[in-house]
C-alpha cells in the first residue's frame with residue numbers, strides 16, 4: 156500500500172487489492188474492471204502532484220483495474236513515463252478548465268433565459284403564440300399543413316407532444332443555449348403555470364448527460380484521471396461547480412411525476428360558460444376549475460367557451476373558420492389564454508357578442524343557432540387552434556361536453572367525423588349538471604342542427620308533458636361515450652321518473668356508462684384564507700386558527716355593508732342562488748313569518764324569475780331591520796355572504812350537486828339543506844350525541860321541515876357554542892378540492908378512451 160500525500164488522507168490512498176487500485180476521478184465510486192485507465196503512478200508521483208489537501212478531498216475515489224501494461228499498471232518509474240504523464244495531465248486539466256468555463260457560461264445563459272421567460276407577462280407570451288399560429292389550417296384532408304402532425308404526417312397526440320418537449324436535450328450546447336427557445340416549443344412559465352405541454356426543461360441544475368460530456372468527466376468507463384500536479388489552478392469554487400454539475404443529481408426543479416402518468420390525455424372541456432369570464436351559476440365554476448385539476452394530474456387540457464365580450468387576458472390567434480348554421484355561413488375566430496396550466500380558447504362570432512350579461516338570452520331559435528355554431532366550431536378546435544404552438548390533434552383526445560347547450564358536440568363528433576372514419580380515436584363525455592334544462596323544441600328544430608335525416612331518431616322523444624318533441628339532451632346522452640352526473644345522489648335521481656325529467660328511460664338504458672362524481676371547489680378562489688374579496692371594507696381573511704376572530708370580523712363587516720345592526724350574537728342566515736323553482740326560494744317565503752319571529756338576520760342574493768326577485772325586495776321592505784334582499788349577480792357579495800354568514804340555507808327542490816354548501820363549509824358557515832342530490836351526499840347531518848356531522852338536513856321540500864331543521868340549528872348556535880365550533884371546524888377541515896374529483900374524472904376519461 157502506498158500513500159499519496161500524507162498518510163492521514165484516506166481518500167487518496169492507492170490500495171493495491173489484487174489487480175485493482177484506487178485512483179481518483181470526479182465520478183462517484185464506480186468500479187471499472189479490466190480497463191487500463193489509471194495514470195497515477197503509485198506513490199512517487201502522488202506525493203508531488205497533490206499539493207492542496209482541501210481540494211483533493213473533493214475527488215472521490217474509484218476502483219479501477221490496472222492492466223499489467225497500462226501506464227499505471229506496471230510500476231514503471233522512468234523519467235520519460237512521468238514526463239509523458241505530466242504532459243497528458245496538463246492537457247486534461249486544460250480541457251477541464253475549458254469545460255468548467257462552458258458550464259459556467261451555460262448556467263448563466265440558461266438562468267437568464269429562464270428568468271426572462273418567467274418575467275414575461277402573459278401578453279408577451281400570447282403575442283408569441285399569436286406569431287406562431289398558423290391561420291386557417293385546413294381539416295384533415297390537407298394533412299401536410301397541419302400543426303398537429305409530425306413530419307411523417309402522424310397526428311401528434313398529447314403524449315407525442317409531451318415527448319417532443321421531453322426530447323429537448325437536457326444539456327444544450329453553448330450555441331443552443333445562446334439561442335431563443337425554439338419557436339415551435341412552448342415557453343416555460345412560472346412553476347404554477349407549467350402545463351405538461353408547456354414545459355421546456357432547462358438545465359441549470361441538471362446533471363449533464365454523460366454522452367455530451369468529455370469522457371474524462373462522464374463517469375463512463377473511459378474516465379480519465381485528474382491531473383493532480385496543476386490542480387492548484389482549480390479553484391475551490393471551480394471544483395464546487397464541477398462537483399455540483401457532475402455528482403449532484405438535479406433536484407431543484409424536479410417535481411414528482413404527474414399522477415396521470417402514462418394515462419395522460421388531451422382533454423377539451425366545452426361549455427357555454429366559464430368562470431371567471433362568464434358565469435351564471437355552478438356550470439361556470441366547474442368549467443373554470445375542473446380543467447385546472449385535470450391539468451395538475453398531467454393531462455393536456457383545454458377549455459372552449461364562446462366569447463361573449465372582450466376578455467382582457469385573451470389574445471387573438473389569427474385563425475378563422477366558417478361554418479354553416481341553418482343555411483347561413485358564419486365566420487368564427489379564436490382567442491386564447493394560457494392560465495394555470497390550461498389552454499382557454501374563446502370562440503368569437505357576431506352571434507355571441509354582447510351577451511355577457513345574458514348568456515342564455517334570446518328566443519329558442521337564437522339560442523339553438525348559437526349552440527349549433529359553438530359545437531360545430533368547438534369540435535374542430537383540436538385541428539385548427541394551435542395552443543403553445545401545437546394543435547391538440549384528434550388522437551388520444553376526449554371532449555367533455557356540459558349540459559344540453561353542448562350536448563350536440565357528441566352528436567357532431569359521431570355524425571360528421573367518426574361515422575366517416577375521422578377522429579377515430581376521439582371520445583366524448585357528457586356531464587349532467589342539471590337535467591331540467593334539455594334544449595327541447597318542436598321536431599322541426601331538427602332541420603336547424605344540420606344532420607343527416609337518420610339522426611332524427613336520436614332527438615325525437617315523446618313524453619306526457621311535451622308530447623313528441625325534439626330533445627338535444629336526449630341525443631347527447633345517447634351518443635356520448637360516457638355520462639357523468641355531478642353527485643352520486645343525482646346519478647340515482649336522474650334514473651327515476653321524478654328526477655329524470657322525461658330522460659330517465661334513456662339514462663337507465665345508458666346506466667352502464669353513467670357515473671356520479673361530486674364536484675370539488677376551487678380552493679384558490681374559495682378559501683377564507685386567500686379570498687380576495689375579504690381584503691377590504693373591514694373584512695379579513697381567516698383560517699382554522701383564526702376562525703373565531705376572523706369570521707366574527709367578516710360578520711360585522713357584512714352587517715355593516717348591508718346596513719343591518721352589527722351584532723355578534725344574532726345568527727346571520729344567508730341564501731345565494733338562482734331564483735327559480737329548483738332553489739326552493741318559495742319554501743323560504745313560506746317559512747318567513749316563523750323566521751321573522753326569531754331573533755335572526757337574513758340576507759338573500761339572487762337573480763332569476765321576476766316574481767321571485769320581487770319577493771326578495773318585498774321581504775326587505777317589510778323587515779328592514781332583519782332582511783336584505785339583494786337582487787343581482789355579484790361574485791364579491793357571494794363571497795362576502797359566505798364568509799360573514801353563520802348559516803347558509805339551501806332548500807333546493809333538487810340539487811344535482813350544489814357548490815354553495817361546499818363553499819359555506821370551507822368558510823365555517825353551517826349549511827341547512829334539503830337532503831337531495833349532492834346536498835345529501837355532502838352534508839352529513841349533525842349528531843349531537845356523537846358530535847359528528849356538518850350541518851342540518853330535512854328530508855322533504857316542505858316549509859315545516861325547513862323550520863324544524865333551522866330551529867335546531869339556531870338553538871345550537873345560541874346554546875351549544877362548543878358543538879357549533881365543532882361543526883365549523885369539521886366543515887373547514889374537509890378536503891373539498893377538485894383534486895379528488897379530477898382523479899375520478901380521469902377514470903371516466905380512460906374508460907371512454909378505451910371504449911369501441
Ligand SMILES: Nc1ncnc2c1ncn2[C@@H]1O[C@H](COP(=O)(O)OP(=O)(O)O[C@H]2O[C@H](CO)[C@@H](O)[C@H](O)[C@H]2O)[C@@H](O)[C@H]1O
Pocket residue numbers: 435436437438440441588589641674731732733760761762787788789790793810811812813814815833
Ligand atoms: N346572484 C348571484 N351572485 C353571485 N353569484 C351567484 C349568484 N347566484 C348564484 N351564484 C353563484 O353561482 C354558483 C351556483 O352554483 P350551484 O352549484 O349552487 O348552482 P347551479 O344551479 O347554478 O348549478 C348547477 O350546476 C352545478 C355545477 O355542477 C351544480 O352544483 C348544481 O347543483 C346545478 O344546479 C355559485 O358559485 C354561486 O355562488
